[in-house]
Amino acid sequence: MKSRVGIINAGIGNIKSIANALKYIGYDSEIIQLSDVKNNSYSHMFLPGVGSFETGSKLLNDDWRQFIYSHINAGNFLLGICLGMQLLFNSSEESPGEGLKLINGRIKKLPDKEDTLALPRIGWRLVDFGKDYMGNLGAPSQKSKYYFVHSYGFFENEECDVNSNFIVKEIQDNIDVVASIEKENIFGVQYHPEKSSIYGLEILSNFLKLQP
Amino acid sequence: MRLIPNLLINNGDLIKNKSFRKYKYLGDPVNVAKIYLEKGADELFVVDNSAYISGINFELIEELSSNCFIPITYAGNIKNVDQVKSIVNLGIERVAIGIYTEKDWNIVKLASKYLGKSGVCPIINIGISRLLKKHKIFDYKLKRNRLRYSLNKLIDDLNENNPGETIIFDTKNEGTRRGFSCSFIRDLINPKIPLIASGGIKNYDECKNLWNKGFNAVSSSALLSLVLPHDAVLISYPKIHSDTVIKNLTKPKLSFDRYSRFN
Numbered sequence: 001m002k003s004r005v006g007i008i009n010a011g012i013g014n015i016k017s018i019a020n021a022l023k024y025i026g027y028d029s030e031i032i033q034l035s036d037v038k039n040n041s042y043s044h045m046f047l048p049g050v051g052s053f054e055t056g057s058k059l060l061n062d063d064w065r066q067f068i069y070s071h072i073n074a075g076n077f078l079l080g081i082c083l084g085m086q087l088l089f090n091s092s093e094e095s096p097g098e099g100l101k102l103i104n105g106r107i108k109k110l111p112d113k114e115d116t117l118a119l120p121r122i123g124w125r126l127v128d129f130g131k132d133y134m135g136n137l138g139a140p141s142q143k144s145k146y147y148f149v150h151s152y153g154f155f156e157n158e159e160c161d162v163n164s165n166f167i168v169k170e171i172q173d174n175i176d177v178v179a180s181i182e183k184e185n186i187f188g189v190q191y192h193p194e195k196s197s198i199y200g201l202e203i204l205s206n207f208l209k210l211q212p
Numbered sequence: 213m214r215l216i217p218n219l220l221i222n223n224g225d226l227i228k229n230k231s232f233r234k235y236k237y238l239g240d241p242v243n244v245a246k247i248y249l250e251k252g253a254d255e256l257f258v259v260d261n262s263a264y265i266s267g268i269n270f271e272l273i274e275e276l277s278s279n280c281f282i283p284i285t286y287a288g289n290i291k292n293v294d295q296v297k298s299i300v301n302l303g304i305e306r307v308a309i310g311i312y313t314e315k316d317w318n319i320v321k322l323a324s325k326y327l328g329k330s331g332v333c334p335i336i337n338i339g340i341s342r343l344l345k346k347h348k349i350f351d352y353k354l355k356r357n358r359l360r361y362s363l364n365k366l367i368d369d370l371n372e373n374n375p376g377e378t379i380i381f382d383t384k385n386e387g388t389r390r391g392f393s394c395s396f397i398r399d400l401i402n403p404k405i406p407l408i409a410s411g412g413i414k415n416y417d418e419c420k421n422l423w424n425k426g427f428n429a430v431s432s433s434a435l436l437s438l439v440l441p442h443d444a445v446l447i448s449y450p451k452i453h454s455d456t457v458i459k460n461l462t463k464p465k466l467s468f469d470r471y472s473r474f475n
Contacts (some may be wrong), residue, residue, distance in 0.1 A: 016303035020278045050305070051328050120330040122377060122406065122428070123214050124254060126458045142462045147283055149305075149330045172458070195283045195305065197249065198464045205466065 003208055005029040006042035008068075010059045013048025013084060014194075021194035025205050037067040043076050044208055049083025053107065053152070056083050057097025068100060075212045077185045078102075082150065085181070085188030094152045102186050104161040107152050111175055119151040125172040127179045127191070134165040135182040136210055137189070137203050144199040146170075146179065146191035153177035153190055185212070214254040214429035215419055215453050217436045218410060219245065221260040221288070224272060228433055229261070230387035238437050238445055241272065245280045248436075251449035256280060257308070257379075257410070257431045260288030264353055268295060270302060277303030285333060296323045300331070308333040308379055312351045313361050317373055329376035333408070336366060338394045339383045347394070350383040367400050377406040377428065385412025389434050392418065398426045416450050 005022060007015045009031045022029045032040070047068070049056050060068075072078060080088045089099045092107035099107075110121060129135075129142040138144065148170070154160075155177060156167055162183045170179040170190070180189045180203075187207060193200030219241055220227055226241040238244060245256055258276060260269060268289055277284060286299055287308035296307050307327070309320050311334050323332045339350025339357045348357035349366055370378065378401070382394045391414045398407060406428040413419060413432040422430050439446045 014300060014303065014305055016301055017277060017305065020303050021281050023278075024281065050331065119404070120328075120376060122330055124458060126461075139462075143460055144464070145458045145461060149283075151330075192283070192305075195281060197252070197282050198467060199461075201281060202464050202466055 003027065003043045004041070005044045005046075005208065006032040006040075007046045007048065008032050008064070010034070010047075010056075010064055012056045012059050013050050013081065015048055017192075018046055018048055018081070018194045021201060021204055022208075025201050025208075027208055034061075034063055037063060041074065041076065042071065043212065044210070045071055045076065045078050047078060047080040047084035047087065049081065049085075049087060051083060052095050053083065053086060053092035053099075054095035054097040056087050057099065060087060060100065065100060072102065072186060075185055077207065077210050077212070078187065079207050080186075080188040081194070082190060082192060085190050086152065086154070088181075088186060088188045089154060092152060103181065103183050103188070104159055105154055105157070106159075107154055109152050110150070110177060120149055121151065121173075122149050123147070124196075125170045125179075125191075127168055128171045129168050130165075132165050133168065134163075135168070135180075137180055137182065137187065137206050138168065144202075146189075146193065146196040146199055146203075148179075148191045150190060154181070213423045215436075215450070216255045216257045216285075216408065216429055216431040217248050217253050217449065218431045218433040219256060219258045220433055221258060221262065221269070221272065223262045223266065224269060227261075228387060228437060235387060236438070236443065236445065239447075242275050242279055244437075244447055245276055247447045248449060249280050249282055251447075252451075252454040253282060253436075253449050254429075254453075255283045255285065257285045257408075258287070259308075260286070263288035268299070270298065273299060273304060274302045287333075287335060290319070290323075292319065293322045293326055296326060296332075300327065306331050306333060308335050310335045310337060311366060311370075312337075312349060312353075312358055314365075314369065317369060320373065320375055324375065332375065333377050333379050334370065334375050335379040335381055336363075336370070336397075337381045337383050338363065338397070352383065367397070370405065371402045374402065374405060377408060379408045379410055379431070380427075382409075382411030387434055388412055389414050389440075392422060392430075395422060395425055395427070416452065419453075 166182040168180045193203040226238040285306040337350040408429040410431040419430040
């Protein structure tokens with residue numbers, strides 16, 4: 001089946017850099033405006049995001065939410081990037097507002113360690129997929145580096161409804177923040193694959209190769 | 213511990229300045245940016261010097277962002293949030309704004325509201341008054357030190373505004389490779405504010421020293437584009453940097469060469 005790739009333009013992310021990266025790896029993408037959501041369906045969809053959880057939550061109005069839910073229910077793939085990943089969860093301690101509630105959990109502030117971490121936390125970090133990894137974005141035991149810009153993140157806990165084999169952690173600063181999470185056809189990456197050089201392009205390529 | 217190549221643009225050309233005068237033509241900015249990408253550079257810092265005269269070169273920004281899949285920070289004549297929005301819409305994630313007067317903080321605040329703190333870098337250009345033997349804010353549009361807005365007051369404002377990552381630019385040693393002479397500033401600024409050291413960087417050992425002193429990143433043009441003793445043009449990026457900062461990576465299955473087949 002031929003992929004139809006869309007990037008959600010809800011005003012919360014840098015859509016152009018994702019479109020540039022997709023074009024470079026050979027995929028044409030469409031920027032999805034709110035006016036386009038009716039009668040349109042995509043095999044792969046990106047939810048980019050930069051900024052605060054509250055702003056993102058407000059910009060994802062009921063029409064957008066309905067569109068995303070029907071996309072997921074149809075078995076198509078969704079990848080949330082940075083704030084886009086955080087919006088897949090229920091809520092965030094950063095600010096009020098409801099997430100999409102596609103994955104159970106709450107986003108928390110990164111630990112404020114004076115010696116190692118200045119917030120926002122900016123830069124390349126080592127990510128270990130682990131030997132038990134069973135997801136689709138990478139491979140078991142893969143170690144890669146990705147570019148992170150964030151002050152908040154998801155930490156694996158009991159309330160999370162995703163098996164550990166589908167959760168990848170960032171191990172550079174010993175804070176175990178979740179770097180990527182995969183729940184059936186819902187994917188989230190805290191880093192910016194579109195800005196993570198060849199390592200990130202590989203993630204995008206792996207995501208786009210998935211077939212329903 | 214990031215090492216950021218600094219791309220200085222003048223009328224669409226990539227150049228190297230020395231003491232704010234054009235010193236060398238380095239090449240086509242997009243080609244050089246691609247070389248840095250392939251060599252594994254952490255990020256790029258693009259400074260358009262001619263934007264003050266001819267306006268922001270949006271075409272070049274778009275071309276750079278379409279070809280570079282690492283973060284790019286753009287600086288050059290940003291005066292309002294609409295310009296910030298236009299730049300971001302072209303695929304750039306971070307803008308840098310020079311601070312020469314107290315009023316310049318307004319645009320930093322407005323841009324941060326739109327992009328978040330991590331998307332806006334204030335730039336502090338530090339010069340030295342030979343007469344008073346004191347550090348001053350250097351305005352490179354006017355090519356002189358600012359007298360009314362003191363460096364101490366600027367640092368107070370910086371600590372109060374608590375912006376995102378801030379670029380400290382050593383204008384005295386810019387392009388000379390005599391070493392970064394403004395590391396004293398780290399002790400004067402709130403340790404929670406990440407800093408980037410730029411200007412005069414001598415060698416990779418100095419980068420390591422600056423990271424140890426608490427600078428989050430180092431940005432350099434001469435170190436990564438010219439080779440001593442004759443300053444021959446050679447775009448380079450220390451392999452030791454990517455090998456030591458983040459070790460034991462799994463080799464990606466795909467390479468940029470392989471991707472180029474898709475173009």
